[in-house]
Amino acid sequence: MSCTLDDGFIRYVGSERSGWLMPLNPDDRMPLKQRSRRAAALVISGMIVGIALSAVALGESSSKPIGDWSEEELGRYVDQRIEQRLQKGRLTEEQLNARIEQGILAFIAKQQARHDVKPIQPDDHVLGNRSARITLIEYSDYACPYCRRFHATAHRIVEHYQGKVNWVYRHFPLSIHNPGARQAAVAAECAAELGGNAAFWDFSDRIFDRARSVGGELSAAELVSLATEVGLEREPFKHCLDSGGTLAAVQADVAEGTRAGVRGTPGNFVLDNATGAVVPMMGAQPYEQLTHVIDQLLARSPGGKQPMTRSKQ
Numbered sequence: 001m002s003c004t005l006d007d008g009f010i011r012y013v014g015s016e017r018s019g020w021l022m023p024l025n026p027d028d029r030m031p032l033k034q035r036s037r038r039a040a041a042l043v044i045s046g047m048i049v050g051i052a053l054s055a056v057a058l059g060e061s062s063s064k065p066i067g068d069w070s071e072e073e074l075g076r077y078v079d080q081r082i083e084q085r086l087q088k089g090r091l092t093e094e095q096l097n098a099r100i101e102q103g104i105l106a107f108i109a110k111q112q113a114r115h116d117v118k119p120i121q122p123d124d125h126v127l128g129n130r131s132a133r134i135t136l137i138e139y140s141d142y143a144c145p146y147c148r149r150f151h152a153t154a155h156r157i158v159e160h161y162q163g164k165v166n167w168v169y170r171h172f173p174l175s176i177h178n179p180g181a182r183q184a185a186v187a188a189e190c191a192a193e194l195g196g197n198a199a200f201w202d203f204s205d206r207i208f209d210r211a212r213s214v215g216g217e218l219s220a221a222e223l224v225s226l227a228t229e230v231g232l233e234r235e236p237f238k239h240c241l242d243s244g245g246t247l248a249a250v251q252a253d254v255a256e257g258t259r260a261g262v263r264g265t266p267g268n269f270v271l272d273n274a275t276g277a278v279v280p281m282m283g284a285q286p287y288e289q290l291t292h293v294i295d296q297l298l299a300r301s302p303g304g305k306q307p308m309t310r311s312k313q
Contacts, residue, residue, distance in 0.1 A: 003144035003174055003265045117260040117269045117278055120168055123249075125192060125200045128158045128166035133274050134294055137168045139257040139267035142184035143177035143217045146284040148208045150266045153287050157294070165294060169204065171253040172265050180217030182250065187223040187237075189246030195232050202230040270294060274302040 117137055120126060136154060140147045158167050171188075173181035184207055192200035206226045210218060218226070220241060227237040240246065257267055261280070270279040270293055277300075279293055 003141060003146050003177070117271065118256060119271060119273060120166075125169045125197060125204075126166050127155075127169070127201055129163040130166060132161075132164055132166040133272065134161070134165040134297060135168055135271040135273060136165060136290075137170065137269045137271060139170050139172035139253070139260075139262045139265060141171075141173050141177055141181045141265040142188070142204075142207050142211065143181035144174065144265045147266045148212060150268070150284040151205070151208050153284070153290065156287055157290055160291070161294065164298065169200075170257060171250045172257045172262055172267060173250065173254070174265060177217065182247075183220065183241075184218060184223065185250040185253075186244060186246050187227070187241050189249050190237055190240035191227060191230065191232060193240060193246060194227075194236055195230065199230050199232060203227065203232075206230065270297065272297045272300070275300065 120130065120135055136157060138147075138150070138154060140151070154167050157165055171185040173185050188200055188204055188207065191203035195203075203226060206229060207218065207223075210222065210226060223241060224234060224238050228234050260267075260269070262282075264282060266282075266284060268281045268283075268285065270281060270290070271277070275297075277297060279297070281290065281293065
């Protein structure tokens, strides 16, 4: 699930099933129908992320967009398609799994070709080991409730992989959340300018925590108060915020995110710094789905390729 640009151009599917897909774990012992149902649901929903396919595109006569289907409606449709496929093709479990994996790998290749996201830059806000093999790049909006949910998930990811994964936070305040979201991003850049990387992350954590308690965006006075809580001096921070001197950094992030294909938040990319592989994972992806993708990337051999250039610590 994600916050999206409210201009009719793109809407992501509001479903936990939407997201990135990877081959099934061979050690997964769930029953055939359950496994097939899960994989098929992921394939169907993953293919419609960001492109709002209609039911007609999947062979249905209904004109109701599939993005508007409920979880129950999607589940029934997936079950019907699986049963039809199994009866028509009389596939064994091994054959079905092989076809599912082939389809997923083909989808991965197409998605990787569509995105051009920059690796870690010297001025990026990075949590974790800068030299980690895997980088989670997030384009985020402080006023987006799905970004708030994903923020906690990303923290868990960095902690779980103990130096193998780092997290880059880049700004992408949506027009529907401005001026509040943009002002919060400018404030976070002020925190970084005055207090460094640690202050940026502490300040960002507090923005999301405070926004949850107040039920929305924060005022300028509340942002100044947060700055003092993380140990920043009130007047220099207020001057930075009022001057808007860090707005250019926020705008640069938005421009880069747009070029990378981000249209909603959180806009996430999992980057393998050893191979250059980039896996887009748009929306507030669940922890389990992120770990599945990261584990798959870590299991791959770099194959003799040179690692991508990383910034100095």
